[in-house]
Amino acid sequence: MTGTPAQRIPCGKCRQRLPPELYNPQDFSTMTACPACGALQQVYSFPALTRNLDPIRTGERIVDESEASCFNHPGKRAEKSCDQCGRFICGLCEVELEGQCLCPDCLSSGRTKGKLTSLTDERILYDNIALMLATLPILTISLTLFGAPAALYVCIRHWNTPLGLMKSRRRWRFVVAAILATLQICAWLIFFISIFKEVTDG
C-alpha cells in the first residue's frame, strides 16, 4: 500500500502524514517514530483508507413525461418512495438510515422530534440536574429555598423525558432528588409556620 498523501494517516503530534510503511506494527509493544517530529506511536490502517469513494448520486433527469417525478425536484425522475410518508424521491433526496429509505423532510422531523435514535447526538441528563439542585444547595442551607422547588419541578416536568441513550440509565436519581426536595420544602414550611406562630402569639 502506497497511497496518495490524502490517503495517509496523520501523526498524532505534528499532523504530518505518515508513510505507509509505519502502519500496522506486528505487536503492540512496537512503537514507530514519526519521521518529522520523532514522536513514538502506533498507527493501524484499514481498507477504507485506500478505497475509492462511491460516486455522488445526483438523480436522473426526466426524459419521458409519463415518468413519476421527485416530490422535491420536479425535473428529476423518482427512484424510490419514502418509507415514512410515501413521497416519491429521486436519488439526490434519498437517505438510507436504519435500513429504511427516508426523504429529507422525514429525516429532519425525525431528528427534531427525537424519533430517530441513530441521529441523536446529545441528551440532557435531567436526573443529574435534579439531583444537583436537591443536594448542592444543602451546603449553603439558605439556597435550598430555591433549589428544592426547582429540583421538584425538574423531576415532575422531565420524568418521562428520555435520559441517556443506553438502557442502563435508570430513574433512581429522580426519586432521590424528589425525596430530598420534598424534605427540604417540608423543613422550610415548618420553619415559616413556627415564625408565623411566634409573630402572631406575641
Place this chain on the structure above:
Amino acid sequence: MDSDGKSAAPDYQQICKGKKRSFLWRQTCTLWKGRDHFLLVTNNLLVERYQRFYFRDIQGISVLPRKSWPYQLAGLLLFGTLPMAPVVFLFRDDVPESARYGFMIVAGVIFLLFFILFLVMLAKGRTCLCRFHTAVQTEEIGAINRLHVAEQHLPGIRNFIEAAQLDGQPQNQGGETAVP
C-alpha cells in the same frame, strides 16, 4: 422506527471506559459497539454527547503514548512532600511539643493523600491518546486513555472494522467485543 413512530433503543455492548480532559473537569467517556458502528458517549454530568463511527468509514487508528504521565507522578510526589519541608524548623527549642505533633499529623495526612493518588495513577498505567481517523475527521477516543486498555481492546476493535470493510458486513454481531 417502529409502529408508534419511535425508534427502539439500539443494543450496544460496552467495550471500555475512560476519562477525557476538559476545561473544568474530567469527562467520562465510554465506547460502545453497535451493529455497524462504534458509539462514543461523553458524559459531563449534565449532558451526554454521542459520536458514531461506522465500521465502514474508519480509515485508521493511532495510539500516541503521552509523555506527561511520568511528570504527573513526579508532581504528585513533590506536592505530597512539600508540606514536609518546614519540618526542619520544628526541632528548634522554642517550638512547643503540641505544635510539633500537630504539624506532623497534618503534613502526614496530606502526604498520605498524595501518595495514595500516586499509587492509583501508577497502578492505572501509562496514559495515551487514541484517535479514530475517517476521511473527514480525526476524533480523540477518550474511552481509550491508557496504554493497557488500548492493548487489551484494540485487537477486537480492529477485527470488527476489518471484517466490516472486507466482507461488507460486520462479524460477531452481538458477540464478544474483545477478540484475541
